[in-house]
Amino acid sequence: MTELDPVVAQFVNAVNAGDREAFEAVLTADATMSDDGNDLDLRKWAASEIFDTEGRMDIQSISDGGRAVVADYTNTRWGSMRTAWRFTVEGEKISRFETGQA
Structure with a gap:
């Protein structure tokens, strides 16, 4: 599997740690x-x-140089669903992300 862009990895880790x-x-x-x-x-x-x-994001696939992922996303409101995420990275930060059902 392609690796996550380091900035995207920080985003995923923050989500999964519940770290605002x-x-x-x-x-x-x-x-x-x-x-x-x-x-x-x-x-x-x-x-x-x-x-x-x-x-929580459970990454299933990574593309676009680590800036696009498909993840099984789970929360206590909706349960689990397959989602797609695309990130716009500027420098060391994310300026936009788009998500939705995959």
Whole structure:
């Protein structure tokens, strides 16, 4: 399996550790995101879908130089689902990510 981009790896590790500080640290101040094609407030989404519901990413495949993944995503709200994630990395931070069902 191709390896994750190091910045994306920090994101995944922060999600899986439930570490809000590490999650925020890997994002640009103006980072954006979309879920199933809908642009949403990143911080509200992260609270609801990751941190308040014990979100976890189990990476199944990696592509695009480690900046795109398919993961089995699990949280206490939705259970487990196959999801696709694509990350835009600027320097050492993520400026945008897009996720949705795969």
